[in-house]
Amino acid sequence: MSAGVREPPAADQPLPPLVNPGRIGGLADVLRRRYLLKLLVRKELKVRYQGSVVGVAWSYVKPAVRFAMYYWVIGLLLTRSMENRALHIFSGMIMVSFFTNALSAGTKSVVKNKSLVRKINLPREMFPVASILVSAYHMIPMYVIMLLACLLVGWSPDGGALAAGVLGLAVVLVWGLGIALLLSALNVFFRDMQNIVDVIQTVVTWTVPMIYPFVIVAEKLEESQQVLYQLYLASPLCIAVLLNNRAFWIPASDNPKQAADVELPPTLWERGIVALLVGLLFVWVAQAVFSRLEGRFAEKL
Amino acid sequence: MVDSVVVDGVSKRFKLTHQKTIKKLTVNVLKGKPLSRAFTALEDISFTLKAGESIGLMGLNGSGKSTLLKMISGVMSPDEGQVLTRGRIAGLIEVGAGFHPDLTGRENIYLNGAILGMSEAEIDAKLGDIVRFSEMQQFLGSEVRHYSSGMFMRLAFAVAVHTECDIFLIDEVLAVGDQPFRGKCMRRILELKAEGRTMVFVSHSAKQVLRICDRGLVLKEGKVDFLGSAEDAVDHLNYEVDDETDDSSDD
Numbered sequence: 001m002s003a004g005v006r007e008p009p010a011a012d013q014p015l016p017p018l019v020n021p022g023r024i025g026g027l028a029d030v031l032r033r034r035y036l037l038k039l040l041v042r043k044e045l046k047v048r049y050q051g052s053v054v055g056v057a058w059s060y061v062k063p064a065v066r067f068a069m070y071y072w073v074i075g076l077l078l079t080r081s082m083e084n085r086a087l088h089i090f091s092g093m094i095m096v097s098f099f100t101n102a103l104s105a106g107t108k109s110v111v112k113n114k115s116l117v118r119k120i121n122l123p124r125e126m127f128p129v130a131s132i133l134v135s136a137y138h139m140i141p142m143y144v145i146m147l148l149a150c151l152l153v154g155w156s157p158d159g160g161a162l163a164a165g166v167l168g169l170a171v172v173l174v175w176g177l178g179i180a181l182l183l184s185a186l187n188v189f190f191r192d193m194q195n196i197v198d199v200i201q202t203v204v205t206w207t208v209p210m211i212y213p214f215v216i217v218a219e220k221l222e223e224s225q226q227v228l229y230q231l232y233l234a235s236p237l238c239i240a241v242l243l244n245n246r247a248f249w250i251p252a253s254d255n256p257k258q259a260a261d262v263e264l265p266p267t268l269w270e271r272g273i274v275a276l277l278v279g280l281l282f283v284w285v286a287q288a289v290f291s292r293l294e295g296r297f298a299e300k301l
Numbered sequence: 302m303v304d305s306v307v308v309d310g311v312s313k314r315f316k317l318t319h320q321k322t323i324k325k326l327t328v329n330v331l332k333g334k335p336l337s338r339a340f341t342a343l344e345d346i347s348f349t350l351k352a353g354e355s356i357g358l359m360g361l362n363g364s365g366k367s368t369l370l371k372m373i374s375g376v377m378s379p380d381e382g383q384v385l386t387r388g389r390i391a392g393l394i395e396v397g398a399g400f401h402p403d404l405t406g407r408e409n410i411y412l413n414g415a416i417l418g419m420s421e422a423e424i425d426a427k428l429g430d431i432v433r434f435s436e437m438q439q440f441l442g443s444e445v446r447h448y449s450s451g452m453f454m455r456l457a458f459a460v461a462v463h464t465e466c467d468i469f470l471i472d473e474v475l476a477v478g479d480q481p482f483r484g485k486c487m488r489r490i491l492e493l494k495a496e497g498r499t500m501v502f503v504s505h506s507a508k509q510v511l512r513i514c515d516r517g518l519v520l521k522e523g524k525v526d527f528l529g530s531a532e533d534a535v536d537h538l539n540y541e542v543d544d545e546t547d548d549s550s551d552d
Contacts, residue, residue: 015303015387015388016387016388016389016467017387018304018307018385018386018387019385019386019387020375020378020383020384020385020386021373021374021375021384021385021386021390022372022375022376022377022378022384023375033415033418035415035420035421036415036416039411039412039415040412043401043404043408043412046403046404047401047403047404115395115398116395116398116399116416118376118395119371119374119376119394119395119398120374120376120394120395120398120399120416120417121374121375121376121390122416122418189321190321190322190323190326191321191322192322192323192324195323295377295378298371298376298377299315299377
């Protein structure tokens with residue numbers, strides 16, 4: 001065994017400083033240790049899909065069934081006809097299923113890795129961040145399916161479509177990260193966080209224009225129920241879904257310009273940018289909470 | 302010599318909470334039950350290690366040895382006082398915690414190396430040494446789930462003892478694997494020590510402490526009971542624990 005790999009510290013080499021070993025570097029530390037992050041994400045991807053064809057199948061069957069229900073059952077209830085309704089549902093489902101996956105996997109991420117968190121000093125934000133990246137990775141096949149569907153029905157994207165797609169994705173990623181950080185830390189102290197996650201998932205599914213078109217909400221609430229209408233549009237997930245509609249569904253319409261005027265709120269861009277900025281602020285707050293609670297992770301787990 | 306580890310007036314209290322769910326918390330609040338009980342794990346511990354020194358932390362179970370080690374590794378932070386360290390920390394702590402049964406031996410080496418703070422280039426450079434040390438060449442491509450527990454520990458130890466570091470912490474009874482492998486681990490640790498690493502060693506074994514450590518710290522109910530040379534610390538401990546028969550490292 002060649003033990004001489006290590007060179008003895010030379011006398012003239014500057015010594016590393018005396019520091020507090022438990023100092024908290026937060027998300028910046030996660031970036032500094034990208035290599036570990038990469039391996040954790042790769043492990044998760046491999047482990048989740050290894051040796052289980054059925055497991056892979058389930059992760060496609062579940063959204064497919066959900067999609068089919070939204071399409072046919074809600075189709076019976078809708079009184080208006082909609083162009084490319086399948087595409088409308090799907091462009092919303094990408095955002096919603098990423099967010100709900102990120103929420104439930106992110107919340108469990110720290111507790112699931114408790115043997116590491118308890119004994120080894122590494123940036124604990126690593127775990128929620130890795131779980132967000134894994135969830136994001138699973139969006140890729142959905143985007144591919146949607147692009148194919150768009151091309152099939154005749155899709156004429158403009159610059160706005162691209163910008164809306166990118167902005168919508170950024171909004172869900174940022175909010176997903178913030179909420180995963182926050183709930184993963186709280187889950188260490190209260191193991192029934194899953195209940196809260198379930199509630200958020202239900203609320204998110206029904207308060208975005210995915211199953212039904214936005215125009216219904218606008219007609220029913222805009223004039224008579226201003227507060228509810230503003231509340232509806234205040235949800236970052238709703239904005240992300242609308243942006244994704246703008247990116248994929250609207251340009252597939254026969255008359256995209258008219259469709260955009262009717263089907264989207266007038267201030268979508270402004271709202272999108274606000275949702276992103278507030279989301280960044282939320283990540284900052286979630287990080288602060290995480291750092292505060294992190295000191296007690298080792299003793300709680 | 303410069304200071305390598307400074308433990309200065311460190312105290313740690315644990316709050317033992319009785320509820321782990323919001324449901325139970327609500328119930329206990331409504332019933333007016335106490336929500337937590339405080340428990341002092343460490344009280345006013347101070348010592349300094351110079352670079353290259355090694356210290357053995359001894360004491361009965363529950364005396365605070367592992368808690369102190371966690372403070373030094375940075376996993377826990379003290380309630381009072383401070384811990385300062387210089388340079389990179391690694392060690393034999395929860396060896397194999399980062400291993401995943403569905404990954405191959407080689408993948409696990411990389412993952413665990415990265416968890417312990419190594420870069421990709423560093424692991425590439427050390428891979429040969431790690432594999433040779435573990436004596437697992439022919440199993441590297443198979444998933445760890447097919448390993449025996451001895452093989453698993455050997456690989457985990459091999460990664461841990463090859464981590465580049467300035468301070469090496471040991472909180473794992475060196476009773477892993479067969480005797481030749483135990484002897485190898487002990488030799489590797491002595492080698493790391495000879496290379497000038499600072500060491501903190503938690504052990505019940507007087508013999509191991511005497512082999513590895515220059516100094517000894519005996520903890521009793523979270524307080525410093527004795528701090529001095531390793532020999533004196535072992536003597537001190539023997540006064541209280543007459544039947545110290547724990548001598549597992551007869552390599």
